[in-house]
Amino acid sequence: MGKRRFAQVATSDDDEDGAPPRPSRNENNHNQRRRKKLHLSDEEEVEEEKLSERSKKKKKKKQQEEEEEEDLEAQPLGEVVRVSGKGRGRTNHYASFEYDGVQYDLEDPVLLVPEQQNQKPYVAIIKDIAQTGEGALMVTGQWFYRPEEAEKKGGGNWQSHDARDLFYSFHRDEVPAESVMHKCVAHFIPQNKEIPNRKQHPGFIVQKVYDTEQRRLFKLTDKDYEENKQHEIDLLVQRLLH
Template structure:
């Protein structure tokens, strides 16, 4: 028999680590993933499964059909619901379902670099952003509609086209605003915005040009 140093074992004596315990059973009312995961990330003991869709409260939410905006229950009951675009659906090792969302900001929620916040020109106005965050899937309330309308196009009337309207992008780092048509974004981000504007066109038809006298004043910030 070969003598081994203290705490060292031979390959023959090596014992495989026991498999991780199964996740706890879910409540029937909890969000549930649909189908098989398309990707698994993370290390053993912290693996995450990524799905195309999930079901909650009798409704299905899917990355395939969508990237549809959804409304989320706010942390503070006095706040208005959050609005995000679902970018990823994740099941953690403990079985909980999370959604990674790309955030919209209401003007009164977006901080200015010099202090203060923006004033809303319309109760339906939102700012788009490239900020992402994960929230529990059970905070999803329902889908909603967000129209992306460049500033040189007419503002949509709520009776004809209900839903939120985005004309500006909020830079969460610099705390300033950009127009949808600005070309200072990275190419990938410009492409993303162009696709969102195109989705609006497909949904409601061609956007009408704004009359010069109806053009909104430029933001001094």
């Protein structure tokens, strides 16, 4: 009995004077779980930092895209030259606008985005540049017709003899300024004049006027138009001859 009691006392003394007691199996498991939890917390922090960086990059990219979209919107240039309408219908008119880094002015011939992808670009002369009260910039164009687009009074269409051929018309239509693709050149040539060389003078050739109501063609020099329309044609012809 005494030996057993001594042994018990001796064990107690070792615990007090020697190394700290070993942790039990349950304590080991608890510590391992705690270390694992701490390790996961570190990983979560790293993941949060990555997510934060991604979020910042996405936000920056979105801002850049918004700025680019703003840059791609057509903007009026210069002073207001005329005002029409009142209240909500008030519209400011300008002599120029800028789109995609290019300046466009009144009387510039331009190509316009067609309604369908398989169509050739539309062609028109800019006759008005207007900004609505809501801020939309609109362009009124006086339209040209390609021979194959112009309907005949008796049915069918005209045949194009040259890819450069266009018919002038007095038809006007309004489109968003962003529809403008780029400038082009239209040579108004009376039929008694020589057509300029394609290489030296690239651009469209206009020798006839298409009446969209009667669906008939007239020569530039027919003098069969209203006085104001004839004056307009004369100015277009004189622009080339001089």
